Amino acid sequence: MSRFRLSSWGGRFGLAVAALWVLTALFAPLLAPYPPDRVDLPSELASPGAAHVLGAGENGIDVLTHVLYGARVSLLVSVFAVALSGLVGITLGGIAGYAGGWVDEVLMRIVDVLLAFPGMLLALFITAVLGPSLANVVFALSFTGWTGYARLARGQVLTLREREYVQAARALGSGPGRILFHHLLPNAAGPLLVQATFALPGAILAEASLSFLGLGVPPGTPSWGALVDQGTQYLLVAPHVALFPGAALALTVLGFNLLGDALRDALDPRHLER
């Protein structure tokens, strides 16, 4: 890890986008020109101009304000979803890999069932049943997202469990819990971190997609996906409503993908050979 340097152009760009995204989310109330729920009927669907830099949407909501606040929803949902699914997935995957036997069998069958649903269909179903709310989106994305970590952690534990330092720890009388959490999983941290870096843009995109479908955040909450949904009805008269939040989303996802690539190249130099 000490060698880790983001020397590539893509990595630096990704880092800049990530920083911009976090700062926007934190300081949205200071940066935004209006409160997000401000109604301004005379300037409904107004084109970008002095009063509304990125134009206005339905009921005259300010597009720039919603784009800035949208970063907030996107950050909250994706960070919590990635943390929760990582925690559950790494724990269960680690246990499956270390315990083996029927525990492994049962857990991997559950993973198979969850992976049988194409794309984000299961997350969509869950939020549709539970109703739109930030917590439900986090739950839906974690419920479906832990499987990737579980498979990875299990594979890592399987390759590491017979290493000498693990045998030494076992000989010194460490229990399975200590071996798993103090010896095995910390040594698998690199690949798991890369997985999390790629899962983050996935979660950002998933929240936006669910909100676009009307199954994510509650109506009225500033979210990039919800704003694009609103904008698709006015593509002819007010294309800015759909274009700007979508561009913010595409830029964020691009930045995190590049950051993930750079991180993977730094942690796994073998990958560069290919």
Place this chain on the structure above:
Amino acid sequence: MRRRIGSAAVALVGALLLVSLFLHLVPGDPVDVMLGEQATEVDREALRRAVGLDLPWYSQLGVFSRQLVTGELRTSLPPFQRKVLPAIGTALPYTLVLTVASMLIALALALPLGVAAAARRGTAVDAVAMGTSVAGVALPRFWLGPVLIIVFALKLDWLPVSGAESWRHLVLPALTLGTALAAFLARMTRASMLEALREDYVTVARAKGLSPRVVLWKHAFRNALLPLLTVLGLEFGTLLGGAIVTEKVFAWPGMGTLLLTAIEKRDYNTVRATVLVFTLCYVAVNTLTDAAYARVDPRVRRRS
């Protein structure tokens, strides 16, 4: 093959259980949602019996599965209790046409791009191809769709905005759905080609004095295709999921539109059935991909 079908069946039964359990664990009475909170107790009781909500969950699951298999399943809302399967039968071909078309577009874009990037590794061609691919993966479908509509339907007036009346209606949705896959596949093709180009048989073919083009396409490309096959099978699931968003953008009358309408109307029987048919398609394609892989690659066939 029997083992593959077995695990596919286990996954499908698990999916059915999961979907049904979720509907039961949800707090609140579905009858409230269907009739509104001010409905009389008599009406609620009648609806509950009509839809089978008075039975325990495992009986409901049994009834649902039996009706789904026999085609007797009806929408959960009494005033217009219609059969669910004909609606799915109408919608499914639209979704399949859309996904297959987008997969063909993705292949047509990705294979030449990936091969060119690998053949000219480290040159400007490679950089441009991979740059495009990195950007393409990041484009959200519900944004790319509106952008394509604005450019090709509203400004240039070359193609229709939405609907599904002719092949011209298919172009923009298929492009929207297929772009991310094309970008991803181009990267995979490049990696797979680079691997193949390093093999001894390529060196031998070159040493024999075969032309670079023959070596590239006949020797390297044919071997690079194998790993792509598995990726394509797995990515079919992403396409099916993405189809839901794409169908909404273009008002394409497929399974995604059916599902979203059913969710809006709280028609849980249709929701459940649609989700399961989606899952069935995905699992079937994955099982077939596995089988095809074994057929194409003799090494895998012997192992399984």
